[in-house]
Amino acid sequence: MxxxxxxxxxxxxxxxxxxxxxxxxxxxxxxxxxxxxxxxxxxxxxxxxxxxxxxxxxxxxxxxxxxxxxxxxxxxxxxxxxxxxxxxxxxxxxxxxxxxxxxxxxxxxxxxxxxxxxxxxxxxxxxxxxxxxxxxxxxxxxxRARVIVYSKDRVKPEDLLTYEDLTSDKWQGKVLARSSTNLYNQSLLASFIELNGEEAAQEWADGIVKNFARQPDGGDRDQAKAIAAGTGDVAIMNTYYVGLMLNSEDAEEKKVAENIGVFYPNQETNGTHxxxxxxxxxxxxxxxxxxxxxxxxxxxxxxxxxxxxxxxxxxxxxxxxxxxxxxxxxEFKMQELNFDTLGEHNAKAIEIFNKSGWK
The missing domain is CATH 3.40.190.10 (Periplasmic binding protein-like II)
Incomplete structure (x- = not known):
């Protein structure tokens, strides 16, 4: 919907x-x-x-x-x-x-x-x-939506499609994300398990690790700052962090947020998480x-x-x-799933992250 x-x-x-x-x-x-x-x-x-x-x-x-x-x-x-x-x-x-x-x-x-x-x-x-x-x-x-944020200078919105597309070769060395120990990432992967199955979830985690610009480091704000520094071009972030940064009293943080765009992935498939x-x-x-x-x-x-x-x-x-x-x-279309399933698949999500080498 x-x-x-x-x-x-x-x-x-x-x-x-x-x-x-x-x-x-x-x-x-x-x-x-x-x-x-x-x-x-x-x-x-x-x-x-x-x-x-x-x-x-x-x-x-x-x-x-x-x-x-x-x-x-x-x-x-x-x-x-x-x-x-x-x-x-x-x-x-x-x-x-x-x-x-x-x-x-x-x-x-x-x-x-x-x-x-x-x-x-x-x-x-x-x-x-x-x-x-x-x-x-x-x-x-x-x-809060977990979206793809991107460098306005180096990425066009039309270049972006889905979470799955971030595993393609065109994003090799350009993807930023925080640690797999983070609950936001665990629930994102749990939603993929629920909607697409364990095999597809494993393929996604493997593909993201392959395309990392660096090893996971810091929180969501740090991913945006890494885009600004040129370390990577796209990152997985929660929307509310972008809003907080745009309205920050820290001038540098605000400048970082003004130079990244927000993209809602999977609008033609099963929606944004x-x-x-x-x-x-x-x-x-x-x-x-x-x-x-x-x-x-x-x-x-x-x-x-x-x-x-x-x-x-x-x-x-x-x-x-x-x-x-x-x-x-x-506006955007969001995933349609029972929120309970995020907890049901949490252990499997952690297992998949560990198997993929997502630290």
């Missing part, structure tokens, strides 16, 4: 508190426990475990508090650490909401029985069905109504437009307007 661009972890050392006393300020400290959670009325709080570490998210939490009087406490860590913490805490947890990136990670949380379905007609109206878990164990918050950030209600949430209210707010037009304008991700709410930088890249 054709959609516009709006359709669509290291354990932190500190516990960030926004508002309520009830969570400690030391790293990893446990929120204060009540003697009988079931017997007490909900407080005006919501406790969030998040693997997203963005200032835009924090501002949305503050806006929510100003509008509702519900204080938001935030614990930041890697997603896997937070899932294990939820399992360990069980019914005694103070966590109400789990936020993370990647459909496979969200599926892992669901499979570990630390979540419960979100029941909200408002959320169902604000978030399309394809951007929610089929049983509503998680709800999309934002999306898109991954998701999601919101999930914890299984033993002590402040369930507050948590659902926060999910409703975070998927509202107001919050979605703020997140998109400040973190350059695509909104999940189709009524939210895009910032100019995202709309300037045009």
């Amino acid at each position: 054709i959609i516009s661009k709006w359709i669509k972890p290291v354990l932190a050392s500190a516990l960030l508190t926004v508002g309520l006393a009830g969570c400690g300020t030391d790293s990893g400290s446990e929120p204060e426990k009540t003697t009988d959670k079931a017997a007490e009325p909900e407080s005006k709080i919501v406790n969030v475990y998040t693997a997203r570490h963005y200032e835009a998210d924090e501002q949305v939490f503050k806006d929510f508090t100003e509008k509702t009087g519900i204080e938001v406490n935030v614990v930041k860590a890697e997603a896997e650490e937070l899932i294990e913490r939820l399992k360990r805490e069980g019914e005694s947890t103070e966590a109400d909401l789990f936020i993370t990136v990647d459909g496979g990670v969200l599926a892992n949380a669901k499979n570990n029985d630390v979540l419960q379905p979100v029941e909200s007609d408002i959320v169902n109206e604000q978030v399309p069905e394809n951007l929610r878990d089929k049983e509503n164990y998680w709800v999309g918050m934002s999306t 898109v991954n998701i950030s999601g919101l999930a209600l914890t299984k033993h949430s002590p402040n369930k109504e507050n948590a659902v209210e926060l999910i409703e707010y975070m998927t509202s037009v107001e919050a979605q437009e703020y997140l998109s304008a400040n973190n350059y991700e695509f909104p999940v709410n189709p009524e939210a307007a895009l910032p100019e930088v995202l709309s300037s890249w045009g």
Whole structure:
């Protein structure tokens, strides 16, 4: 289907508190426990475990508090650490909401029985069905596309076609990508396994390694900088990094971004790879109504437009307007697949990367 661009972890050392006393300020400290959670009325709080570490998210939490009087406490860590913490805490947890990136990670949380379905007609109206878990164990918050970026000086957009085309001889010594240990790359390859099969996924990884301009090094921004330095001509990047660089206060970083183009591959085949950030209600949430209210707010037009304008991700709410930088890249067709499959194929993706020599 054709959609516009709006359709669509290291354990932190500190516990960030926004508002309520009830969570400690030391790293990893446990929120204060009540003697009988079931017997007490909900407080005006919501406790969030998040693997997203963005200032835009924090501002949305503050806006929510100003509008509702519900204080938001935030614990930041890697997603896997937070899932294990939820399992360990069980019914005694103070966590109400789990936020993370990647459909496979969200599926892992669901499979570990630390979540419960979100029941909200408002959320169902604000978030399309394809951007929610089929049983509503998680709800999309934002999306980002993993695209091909290219040197405007050395590459014409018409020279680009598909992810698979990057393995052809014309790109030998010109392709840049970050490490295979990166979850974004693992999920990209997992999507190929789901759509094209393991053999085709192996051929793709082998072909990309053959065409590397250099060994994988650094993050997505570093791939763009390597294009600017002439190390390579094309790179695999997430769109939101391009948006962040274009609006960076660092003049050199902004200049790099102004000299690269964004290309949505596979528009004539199975679409561009898109991954998701999601919101999930914890299984033993002590402040369930507050948590659902926060999910409703975070998927509202107001919050979605703020997140998109400040973190350059695509909104999940189709009524939210895009910032100019995202709309300037045009519309695109995205892959159609169940986000759960990204987690199901993760181990095989890592195996394929290792076999190909993608370090």
